[in-house]
Amino acid sequence: MRNQLLLTMFILILAVYLSTPATAGINDGLIVYYSFDETDGKTASDVSKNGNDAELTGTAAWATDEGKIGGTLRLDGSASSAVDTDGADYINGLEEFSVSVWVKSDTAPHDRGIFIAKDPAGGDDTFTLRYDSAGRKVPAAVRLIKAGFTTTGGGIQYESADNIQTTEWQHLALTWSSGDPVMLYIDGVLDEPQYNNDVRTGSISNATKFIVGQGGKDNGGTSWTGLIDELRIYDRVIDANEIAELTSGVLPVEPTDKLATTWANLKQNRD
Numbered sequence: 001m002r003n004q005l006l007l008t009m010f011i012l013i014l015a016v017y018l019s020t021p022a023t024a025g026i027n028d029g030l031i032v033y034y035s036f037d038e039t040d041g042k043t044a045s046d047v048s049k050n051g052n053d054a055e056l057t058g059t060a061a062w063a064t065d066e067g068k069i070g071g072t073l074r075l076d077g078s079a080s081s082a083v084d085t086d087g088a089d090y091i092n093g094l095e096e097f098s099v100s101v102w103v104k105s106d107t108a109p110h111d112r113g114i115f116i117a118k119d120p121a122g123g124d125d126t127f128t129l130r131y132d133s134a135g136r137k138v139p140a141a142v143r144l145i146k147a148g149f150t151t152t153g154g155g156i157q158y159e160s161a162d163n164i165q166t167t168e169w170q171h172l173a174l175t176w177s178s179g180d181p182v183m184l185y186i187d188g189v190l191d192e193p194q195y196n197n198d199v200r201t202g203s204i205s206n207a208t209k210f211i212v213g214q215g216g217k218d219n220g221g222t223s224w225t226g227l228i229d230e231l232r233i234y235d236r237v238i239d240a241n242e243i244a245e246l247t248s249g250v251l252p253v254e255p256t257d258k259l260a261t262t263w264a265n266l267k268q269n270r271d
Helices: 002-026 240-248 258-266
Strands: 030-034 054-057 061-063 072-076 081-084 096-105 113-116 127-134 142-151 154-159 170-177 183-186 210-212 225-234
Touching: 002 240, 096 113, 096 127, 142 170, 142 183, 170 240, 183 240
Parallel strands: none
Antiparallel strands: 030 225, 054 081, 061 072, 072 225, 081 210, 096 170, 096 225, 113 127, 113 210, 127 142, 142 154, 170 183
16 A cells, blocks of 8 residues: 555646746746636635736626536626736736636627626627627627727737627637737637738736626626636747647746646646
């Protein structure tokens, strides 16, 4: 029995050792990381250690056993969200970025938001991502994902391919760099957008806060309906290999001990 336990410990430690280089890389440039693993209270802690915590509003609640990885944030569609009122401090001025997030919608199609960097006002601008039931470009896509940004060089609009919305868990990774087009990876696969012609130089501007669970069309008192998990913001463009790692699940940031780290890496649940 003792030898079996020692062998198990050795295998766990070896797994940690082999995974450490990749894990260190995936956290480079990480400025916000909400794991949404809390079980009580109203604060969504920023696991990146940068202190960019968010506060739950409305009926937003923890769903401790429903997350893609551990716990998650549950929103019921009624203006509930998680808000960092200081979000402008780290969003404005970004000349490149990546956002990685898991979402699971209760219904589809709809026009509910995943995140936005200001109070919703009816438009897709500043720094936002949402589900969109029908695009505005001609010919219009349906059941798509819409992104919009405001930069010092002008506005950017992105409309994904048709029929992307789902009620299953979905991983989204959004990247942009000054002078390059927006790119959206859906479950690790690069999207072929219906519209993506707004190539701008400059940096993100006009952010006033960071809101998880709302988008531009939620100005009528609505919000995401379902789950949002593992939201990360980077101040750099992550590559396809890193996106594949995030899609499959990664180690948490700065774990307290190696065995806990290994277990966290293995605990990913439900599709």
